[in-house]
Amino acid sequence: MSSEKNPLSPRIDKNGNLDILIAAAECFMEQGYHAASIDDVARRLGSTKGRIYHYYRSKTELFFDVHREGMRRNFEAVTPVMKGPEPAAQRLSAMFRRHALSMMENLALEAVVVQGVEMHRFSATTPEQRRTLAELMTVRNDFESLFKRVAYEGVEDGTIRTSDxxxxxxxxxxxxxxxxxxxxxxxxxxxxxxxxxADKIVESIMQGLNAPG
Amino acid sequence: MSSEKNPLSPRIDKNGNLDILIAAAECFMEQGYHAASIDDVARRLGSTKGRIYHYYRSKTELFFDVHREGMRRNFEAVTPVMKGPEPAAQRLSAMFRRHALSMMENLALEAVVVQGVEMHRFSATTPEQRRTLAELMTVRNDFESLFKRVAYEGVEDGTIRTSDxxxxxxxxxxxxxxxxxxxxxxxxxxxxxxxxxADKIVESIMQGLNAPG
Structure with missing residues (x-):
């Protein structure tokens, strides 16, 4: 993936911990962050808790890394189609389409990303956790900015119309x-x-619901 | 409000407990369901825990009633503009507009409605809690059906265009x-x-992003 726009930690998968992240994401999605335990993740993996604690000191750290991997896949999905000779509306449609497919194909990871946004507002976190959440929110804003940039290009090249x-x-x-x-x-x-x-979703977003004329 | 389409419990506000629901919604929104306690709600109200326990046996019951009140307001906002002589696209736009305004003006209650949808999947609930969540999901589906009905009318009267x-x-x-x-x-x-x-949101939904022509 393009590293230029992605400030995410590169440690994912280098240590062979991707299966831990997927199992954790599934537990968080099905049970919720608070109800899921490291025990549940280990059971789903068919491994020991020790293996998980080798990589993560706490459930919160694990949650954050799941969030990072979900965001990494979001960037990886859309950045390859951002630029090119096509009109901006066409590139923006391709970005939405790939983002929708990525949501479907990485459902557990992306559900955790949504949970992470919710968690950002919760007060019951330590200063270190708050710093990490702030970092994740920055990444999220950067992701949104990719779409805004191409939408502005579309306003300039005349293929996008919006008042805001x-x-x-x-x-x-x-x-x-x-x-x-x-x-x-x-x-x-x-x-x-x-x-x-994904095509139907992009159709709704790009064409709207009003019949023409 | 129209009672025809709204199967929600009518007990809200009859007992003067609306301020409890608002305070609870604010606590749930700011701290999250799991971190917020009945103590926090009482503190925000400036009342005793006893007053809350007079109406609710548990935090879960309180959460469910906040959810009911949020959904009740959703119905109340959109049902008055569902029907009428206007083309369906115009009525649907008015429903989206009112729903968006209701989300903004009842932000804490509606954030809890979103949390409730998330909770629906969590396994750590009792059979009684699962029944209540299933009931709330039914209400949510009924709400979505109001919009679908008017959208189908728009496909018939030619003011709405969509493939699905x-x-x-x-x-x-x-x-x-x-x-x-x-x-x-x-x-x-x-x-x-x-x-x-709200107008900008409705514009995006109804017109889409593609420039015409």
Missing amino acids: VSVAVKVALGAINWLSIWYRPRPSETRDDREIL | VSVAVKVALGAINWLSIWYRPRPSETRDDREIL
Whole structure:
């Protein structure tokens, strides 16, 4: 992935801990952050708690790294299509489409990203936790900025129309992020099914609901 | 409000417990459900815990009633503009606009509604709690159905264009519900400011981002 716009920690996967992050994300998604324990994560992994504590001192640290990996995949999905000779509306559509697919295909990780945003407001965190959350929020704002930048390019090249780029991008990202609340894959679902859903979401965002004329 | 479409418990406010619900919603929003205690709610109210326990046996019951009141206000906001002689696209826009304003003006209650949806998936609840959550999810689906009904009317009267009404409505409601994550009123904010923001959100949903032509 492009490292230019991504200030995230590079330690993910170097230590072979990606399966820990996925198992933890699934536990956090299904049980909620507060109810899930390191024991639950170990059980899901079929490993010992010791293996998890080798990488993470606490559940909070684990949660933050899941959040980082979810955001890393968000950046990885959209940055390759940001730039190019196409009109900005076309590039922005491709970014939304890839973000929607990434939400569906990394559902547990991305549900934790949404939980992380919620947690940002909670007071029951230590100063160190608050610093980490602030860092994660900065990354989140950087992600939103990628979309705003291309939307502004679209206002300039005449392919995007909006009275407020910032609100329009928040509306579009909210629509996509809301997938973490309602989307659950059907057992027989294929990549094609997900692409059809992503196309419908992008259609709604780009065309709106009003019939033309 | 129209009672026809609203299966919610009518006990709210009859017992003078609305201020308890508002205080609880603010605590849940700021601290999160798990970190907030009945003590925190009592402190915010300037009352005793006994007053809260007079109405609610547990924090969970209180949380559920906050959720009910948030959903009641959602219905109350949109049902008056659902029907009428106007084209369906115009009525649907009015429903989105009122829902967005209701999200902003009942921010704490509506943030709890969003937390409630998240909680629905958590396993650490009793059978009774699961029944209540299932009931709340039904109410939520009923709310979504109001929008779908008017969107279908718009496909019929030719004022709405979409390849999938269900996805389009989820996209629009997600965009609005996402306000609970990012919207915080500025100290000097007026009703006019909120109406301008609501108009921009509705513009994005109804017109989309693509420039015409």
